[in-house]
Amino acid sequence: MTAPEAPGRAAALGRFLEIQNLGLNLPFALAFLLTASGGWPTLRNAGLIVIAFVAARNAGHSFNRYADRDVDARNPRTAGRLLARDPGAGRYALAFAAANAAVLVVCAALLSLLALALVPVALLLVLGYSYTKRFTSLTTLFLGLVEAITPAAVYAGVTDALPLAAFVAVGAILAWGTAFETIHSLGDRTSDAALGLRSLPVVLGERRSLGLLVGAHGIALALFAAFGWVAGLRPGFYAGWAALAVLTVVTDRWVFADPSASRRPFQMHFVLSALFLLAVVLGLFGPTG
Secondary structure: OOOOOOOOHHHHHHHHHOHHHHHHOHHHHHHHHHHHHOOOOOHHHHHHHHHHHHHHHHHHHHHHHHHOHHHHHHOOOOOOOHHHHOHHHHHHHHHHHHHHHHHHHHHHHHHOHHHHHHHHHHHHHHHHHHHHOOOOOOHHHHHHHHHOHHHHHHHHHHHOOOOHHHHHHHHHHHHHHHHHHHHHHHHOHHHHHHOOOOOHHHHHOHHHHHHHHHHHHHHHHHHHHHHHHHOOOOOHHHHHHHHHHHHHHHHHHHHHHOOOOOHHHHHHHHHHHHHHHHHHHHHHHOOOO
């Protein structure tokens, strides 16, 4: 029996970046791109926004893998990650993070002055969250804030302003991201406690963390509905929103049934983010009444 071939460079990079997880938040970025543009965006804006989003995500992800390489090596779930197995690859991760940060700066400069002015804040958040777990139990909330950069960045890039809709969207994604990260942290609660990491589920316990999950999802859904009203979306948006609400409840029920099994709820978030994008499309291009 022959040994399996080592993955090529492209495949290895894809595994390191977990490219498949782009689908968790990219649909939100596309949805806010549509609403900020008032319909179909220009190809230039669409390209720059998508490249900037991917670059910011790559920079944060690479730096996080570098910062967590020692912790990952001690966690059975993450021990197989590249930097956990090969700490010498850390310099490449840092170089890749720096290169993507530079791409983000260029894209922001080409979009608008406001977008460029907000880049330092965005980089501080996407890079800084990697170390928050060392000194605070609020990393889950901080990760929600990192994800909430998306609507602000998109509106700043497309409109060179931050209208009310952008602030409502920031609040919605902050709550949504906090809920999602709570699910993820619940799955790691046992290993975090063993490693001495005081994540929010470790500090709050399972029952209170489940309450946080439900509360955060409820706030997010309410703010998504408010976003549709502020953005002047058509009734079709609320049909999509209703489906989003139902599937969110289904997801939470899965978590309540087994808080340590986060894989299926994690996968459902791909569907939920795509459903929000569909709701926005219906709200912009669907029937008016």
